[in-house]
Amino acid sequence: MNNLVTSTSFVGQDSLVDWIKNKGLKAGQSLSTALANKLFDDLGLTQFLYSPSCNRFDGIYSGAVNGWKAEACPKSADLTLPKIRGTVSCYVPDYCTGIDCCVDVGKIGKSFRIYALLDACNWKLSIGIEKRAFNFTILDYNWGEKKTMSILKVLKMEYIIYDLQAEKKYMLNMNLSVCFEESGPCLVSVPVFENTKLPKLGCDWTQTSLDFSLSEFKAQNSISGAVKGILRDKMLEALGMTPYLKTPSCSRTKVPFNGSVNGWTNKCNLTLPKQLPTISSSIPLTCSLMDTCTGFTCCLDITDFDLSVNFYISLDACNYEFLVGIENLPYKKKLLNYDFGTEEFITLADVIRLTFKIDDLKTEKMFLLNAGVSLCVDNKQSCLFTLNLMKDILLPKPLCNLETKITLSNISAIDFLKNQVGKALDAMPEYVSDLFIEAAGVKQYMEDPSCSRSSAPYSPSTDGWNKECPLDLKLPKIPNNIPVTCHIPDYCTGVECCVDIEFIKKSFHFYILMDGCQCRIKAGIDNFGINKAFYSSDSGVKRSAKLGNIMFLDFLVIDLQAEKKIIFSMNASVCLEAGKVCDITLEIVKDMYLPKIACDWSSSINSFSVSNFLAKQGLSLQSPLTDIVVKQILERLGIAEYLQDPQCDISNKMYQSQPGDLVGWRDESPGDQVINTVSHISECPGE
Template identity: 40%
Template sequence: MTCYIPSYCTGINCCIEVDQIGKTFNVYALLDGCNWRLTLGIERRKIDISLLDYNWGQTQIFTLMDIIYLEYSVHDLKGENSYMLNVKIKVCLQKGGGSCLFTKTLFENTKIQKFGCDWSHSEFKIQDFSLQKFLSDNDVVDNAAGLILDKLLEELGITSELKDTQCNRALSPYTPVDSNGWNIGCEKTLPYILPAIPNTMSCHLTDTCTGIDCCIDVDQISRSINVYIKLDACNYKLTAGIEKLTFDVPLLNYEFGQKQSFRLKNIFRIDYSIIDLSMEKQFVVDMDVSVCFEANSPCVFTSTVMNSARLPKPICDLRSNLSFEDISFKELVENLLLDVTQQLPSYAADILLERLGISQWMQDVPCSRQSSQYTPNVKGWKILCPSNIPLQGLTGNLSCTIPDYCTGIDCCVEIPQIGRTFHVYLLLDACSHRLKIGIENLGLDQAYFNFEFDKVHEIRLSKLLTLQYSVSDLDGKKKYIVNMNITVCLEPLGSCIFTWDILKDVYLPKLGCDWNTSMSGSDWNISMAGKYLYMGHSQGCLFT
């Protein structure tokens, strides 16, 4: 057998030689992540599968005459921006897959990186398609209808991407509308007036103030089309959608300010750009939508939906605004046919974190309890603070450090059941009056005047890991009183496997401030805050 992987990486094409019968067979599986399509083929037998309807992770079989079997499954690891593939080929003489002459595993829990989609070069299914020519060829005077409409949608290649139920401009959330065609669900006072849009389109600005959802009446195909862009400032994610076709982009490493396109077969188009004004807690959005039916002529419809519009970000509650899933560890392990008493293999841990919705928050380089950050230590503690701090010993799979400025706690939590570590931290800067608290890349960077002292707060990374903490500022005594505990739960219901009371009414001393440095001993700098939910800055002085 000889195989090759195409330039876009998410596919495989093989030539199989079966000596026993003196034949060769061409077998291929090609995954188009941009158009959400999986193409399978055995010789001249070919099938296109819409990934919009595929149950991710489900094993399916494609066969030719019950002789050649192509067995496959695909997991969509959105948080890691990759796919996990399993592909096996069998050549069997007995129906049902028995008595096989040839069996070969091509991919086994193999992760393949997704490449970015360049929608600006999207093409019509028929490259030189012309609606006018199609109508003329089919003797249609007005707009296509009935069987001719079905034929048109098929030639456009959009049938499977259209929603079963059309959007309706006469129903919520598109009504009632103001004089410019908008239904504004945002309760904040907007610093601009939304532009007027054509009378064939209605748009809704969502209650988060950072989502734009539009419904367009397209007479040429006798239906309404839903297009939208939703900026989730709390989960730090951008979602663009045209009918069923959606595109999710994490904003942690997003290139703000770049012009982007999202297209459905080059017919329906969204062109947009986003700027993140972190200090002003706003997004600046440009958004145009177009409908095009001529490959070599202008679009029949184009409208500016947003023009340098400033969308205010919501205030995020790390306990309630984040989108996580409740997944049973035991059920997942059993579904993957693994032993629940053994540590998860790496691929299964990847699937678990993706299903929980936390993989996007994981740091690129995991913390290590064996690193110099946490060793050498005594009873789990590495203490760099020059003052004497009475601490209770740490037990189990946990190591913590108190840095040389004394008012920080940095921990590495190991969960052996899934073979992963998690970075948990609570850093108090008495000189700049700021605090930084979080789990992995999920956290906050906040000024004291926005923080509620003497109150119990909580950050959850799904229900897998919970950080509870409280801080009291004893300004007169130059100390903080800090409480901090961490809980690890593998099941959404039932008892948790680990609970650590790391600090319990512990006094952390404030040292004198050296104004030539900041947070001595910390790896933090102000440019890192751009990754976090509440603040973000660019390097350099804020005021001179």
């Protein structure tokens, strides 16, 4: 962004110093209000300034505490703001990602309004000093780049904005300067914000507000048929669509849409469990199932606008995220902790409206996708069409490898730090650390709060261990110079460690936790890893997990069913510089025998309510349930992955009662058969 106005001159003077001397003042002396006004008149600045100036103690700034008036931002946003230094008061609006400030500059007796207002839903940024404003889309904004805007090179505002996607926040740096000498130092330089984080709130698209009538527009401009040419461009600009439109537009006669059958082209090389729905030939829409098999893209002809529009949904099962968008208006979301089964809605200028609902059938290794689209061009009439694009379509997930899920290039922590602060330090400042883990692709998987070696379950510890298992175990000593503390839980069959990475001032949770009663294994680094049923076929298989090309976990679990024990081996590494010695390399346990303890089956750990789930679907326990609904219920109950395939069949001969059997029984046991007591120690079955 260039300076808004690019010339400064003192009328008949060589410099500010000369101007001040001619007014009978000494250099460095503060100006009276009258002289400040005269100075700004002579410089031609007055026309750009508010009159009266902003007041830090009035209007939207009234009642500011520690420099902030932020009551409008919802408490749920968990907004944490640092105390503002100096004579600055700021207002945060109800959408939280904007800052409007009044800055007093005592040396010239003036107050200036500066602001940066980010619309995260529509990708817009409004930024300004006093009356000078600049509004633009941030689709192509280079996050982290320093920008400068000024008025006559006297009032200067420098700002840097970072997009912390995984943290769902923006980070803002902003500095205001008053400079009267082009080559000399500025009179005043005020750091308004330093690494201030603003939370992104969710976008609410449910309230449609199409303020446009195509029929009226055509009547006013004597148009019959499609709106074309300059009038169309003006119409799209008025609708707010222009900044988001692709150039060139999509074409239904080109790849990937050409050669469609029933409105679809299928680039997926797998057989779908359910056929894609037919798109009526009366609707100018063609869609393509992507070659990943977990997404689709569509091209819609809006004939009234002489325009084609692209919209899409793409799910990435291996990197735990999905992308949904209309034209150049994208929304990326993380699948970790995502509220599956909830219908969402996005829109482009309320003209294209896309609804979707995603469910995760982990056992089936499928995504369940429902999606619909509406085209609405007139607030005086109903939408031209509303179409169910996908109804209970199962999309197969690809096979993912824990070692290759995060597909990022190597990143050097030392180089990253130097690029941010310009020098080498013993450790990263907190804001640099936040940027680093975002760039490394780690942030979205981090636990919140992070583990702490000084808190439970790692403290108190002896030789690096806190053992809650009641049995006598011989644990290897963890050296004092290695910032790792580990824990054995009270059920004994698990090892978890908290690892401090001191250079980046972050802590991470490495773990292998085996539930011998439920036959489940959880292993990974923070929220990245596996949580699955453990079968006898998993025993003795060495596995690895890699997070962000920085952290590495190798583990091995052997189930000794006859001995009622489990053998654990676990190695952890932290490597901040590619091709160099790792910062931490630790063999946490090797061939450690951990005993299985008796299972307590009296407690329930599943709080899922089938009746509540069905009620949300408009169903009840008495309703006939589709196969899809049954799959969703079994998944939420946590029993789907334990079911046999194929399932047992009551009509099979082995279940048919014979003469002399009790009703409901098939008894093939000899009369003197003794039934052994069932053990309370669980054994995990074969897959």
